[in-house]
Amino acid sequence: MAEPRDASITIIGGGAIGCAVAYFLARDGHSDVQVLERTELCAETSSQAAGLVGQVRLSPDRTRLAMRSVAFFSGLERETGISPDWRQTGSLRISLSPERTQEHEQMARVAHDNGLEVRFLGSHELSDVAPSLEFGKIHSALWCPSDGYLQPNSLVNAYVAGAKASGVTFATNAAVTAISAPKGKVVSVTTKNGTVSTSLVINAAGPWAGAVANLVGIRLPVVPVRHEYFISAGAPGWHRDVPVLRVPDLGIYARAEGEAVLCGGWEANALSLDPDSLRTQSILRVDPDLEVLAGFHQSLASVLVGLDDIGVQSIFRGYPAFSPDGRFIVGPVRGVEGFVMAAACNAHGVSGSAGLAEHVLESMQPDPTPYVRSLSPDRFLDSPFDGDQSRQRAQRIYETYYALGASAQGGLR
Numbered sequence: 001m002a003e004p005r006d007a008s009i010t011i012i013g014g015g016a017i018g019c020a021v022a023y024f025l026a027r028d029g030h031s032d033v034q035v036l037e038r039t040e041l042c043a044e045t046s047s048q049a050a051g052l053v054g055q056v057r058l059s060p061d062r063t064r065l066a067m068r069s070v071a072f073f074s075g076l077e078r079e080t081g082i083s084p085d086w087r088q089t090g091s092l093r094i095s096l097s098p099e100r101t102q103e104h105e106q107m108a109r110v111a112h113d114n115g116l117e118v119r120f121l122g123s124h125e126l127s128d129v130a131p132s133l134e135f136g137k138i139h140s141a142l143w144c145p146s147d148g149y150l151q152p153n154s155l156v157n158a159y160v161a162g163a164k165a166s167g168v169t170f171a172t173n174a175a176v177t178a179i180s181a182p183k184g185k186v187v188s189v190t191t192k193n194g195t196v197s198t199s200l201v202i203n204a205a206g207p208w209a210g211a212v213a214n215l216v217g218i219r220l221p222v223v224p225v226r227h228e229y230f231i232s233a234g235a236p237g238w239h240r241d242v243p244v245l246r247v248p249d250l251g252i253y254a255r256a257e258g259e260a261v262l263c264g265g266w267e268a269n270a271l272s273l274d275p276d277s278l279r280t281q282s283i284l285r286v287d288p289d290l291e292v293l294a295g296f297h298q299s300l301a302s303v304l305v306g307l308d309d310i311g312v313q314s315i316f317r318g319y320p321a322f323s324p325d326g327r328f329i330v331g332p333v334r335g336v337e338g339f340v341m342a343a344a345c346n347a348h349g350v351s352g353s354a355g356l357a358e359h360v361l362e363s364m365q366p367d368p369t370p371y372v373r374s375l376s377p378d379r380f381l382d383s384p385f386d387g388d389q390s391r392q393r394a395q396r397i398y399e400t401y402y403a404l405g406a407s408a409q410g411g412l413r
Contacts, residue, residue, distance in 0.1 A: 002169040004191050008032040010198040012176050012189070012212055015046035016152060016350045017342050018204035019159035020357035026166035028361060033168045034198075036191060038175035038208070038281065042156035045206045048286075048318030049350040050229055050264055051149045052244055052253060054091055055116055056107050056142065061371045063114050065355035070146055072354040073155075080162035085154040089255075091147035091244035092121075092130060094138055094303065099404055100249050101140040108142060118144045130245070132237055132305045149244055149255050152350045159353075175281045179215040179339075186216070186338030202340045202360065207284060207319045209329075209343035210275040213377075216336045220329060220380050221387070222343050223394035224278070224319035226271040226286060229264025230293050231257050233311040248402035250299040260313060265296045266402055272395040273319060276387055286317045320347040324385070324393035328356065330375040331363035340364060341377045346397065 009030060011018045014037025022035050037043075053073065055066040073086045095101040104120075111118040121129065121141045129143065160170060171191075178190035179201060188197050205212045207224035242256040252265035273284070293315065301307040323329055323344035333339045342360045345352065359375065362368045 001172045002034070004036055004171045004174050004193050004196045005034060005169065006197040007034040007169070008198065009034070009200045009202065010189055010196075011035045011202045011204055013037065013204035013206055013209070014041040014170060014172065015044060015204065015206050016042065016049070016156055016159070016353040017206070017345060017356055018202075019156050019163065020353035021202055021204055021342055021360050022163040022168045023159040024357040024361055026163045026168050031167040033163070035168065035170045036174045036176055036189070037170065037172045040172050041160060041170060042153050044284075045318040045320055046152050046156060046350055048316045049152045050253070050255070050262060050316075051152050051350055052255060053149055053351040054144070054147050054244070054246070056091075056093060056111055056118060056144050056147070058107055058110060060110055060114055063110055063116060065352060065359075067114065067116055068358065069352055069354040073150060076158050080158045080165070082158040082161045083154060084158045085151035086148060087150065087240060088146060088148040089241050089243050090129070090143060090145040091246065093142040094133070094245060094247045095140040095142070096137060096247070096249040097139055103404060104140060104142045111144070116144070117146060118142055129243055134303050134305060137303055147244060150350075155350060155353070176212065176215070177280060179212075181216045181336050181339065184336055186336065200338045200340065202342055204342040205280070206343070206349065207273070207321045208278060208280050208282070209321060209341065211278045211280045211282070213333070213341070215280070216333075216339050218333055218336060218339070218377075218381075220341070220343070220377055221275065221324050221385055221390035221394060222321045222329065223275050223323070223391050224273040224284065225322050225395055225398045226267070226317060227264065227320055227347055227398070228288055228293060228315065228317035229262060230297065230312045231314045231316070232261040232263070232307075233313050234259045235261045235310055236306055247299070247303055250303070251402050252296050252299050254300055261300070261307065261310070263296050263300045265299070266398060267292050268399055270395045270398045272391055274387070274391060284319050286319060288315045288317050320345065320349060322346050322394040322397050324390040324397070326397040328359070328375045329377050330356065330359050330372065331368070331377060334378045334381060
């Protein structure tokens, strides 16, 4: 890896978003780009992601973003020579109630309006696609054949390979400790290795993005919220081509991890961190909640045959960053020329990395779309926010991710 250097563009954060932005900038013709990472590439939040890539949403904008990501992932190996381990297994959204089926019917309409193939499966089709389901409990199943999952580390490796081929440099163990912006214009960043010149900083620091924004005197509600999942011991009938399962009525999802089951979910009583207390060099210790994970296991076993007594092989957990309105925080910050946010990915930093990177580039153009403008960090500068209240709202976005009747305000689902 390289050392921090003078560069026209400096990206802070070497996870999926930072590396995706580097790749898309390079592909767009920007050659003088560097990425600064506080530890190792994809070593923090991105490495703990489950890697699910789903396109079925209530929001047309989020549906289109996910569709672009899927199209991109399908061709990434051809472009970079590195496989992101993308498996297009298809996915099932399982409904256990008439009310949930109505929501899935609305999602299907959004999908059809945007050219995404989905359909509800009959009992015979469903038994062929997912024979281990407890069919008597299922009200309906919405099938999206182009969904799937990937491996976060493999995806980041592909982004890095493609970006390096165009001259982007990556400096690890280079935590940023200061950003100089005299007269409201970025001129340099400082790490433990010294100060380097730069005229544009893109803040893709994940749960630390709020702390990085503080370095230029900007306060933004980027709230880290714990997310966790487990990988089981080997499970009969499971293999890497089993479709991804989402069971919103139980708040859980599952996919194959080789011959094991990866299962996670959305906690009803989540754990978040105070963003105002974080520093750029803080170590985020993430203790697993075994009771919550046992609940995920029990819920999954209630709808899948043969998982009652299966053991747990490993646990993954991290602090993806959420915003209080459920929308990404993307774009230039008013009052600090040369400072751009790429943060608050709401647990979609890996799956949505390609589309999000495109949004970041678009946000720096003279006339971005209304949707990209709606993601601007300036929305929090225009209306002063209460820190504790914003933290509670961001945590609530996480807790109600699968809730029936939840607003599509952020388009998360």
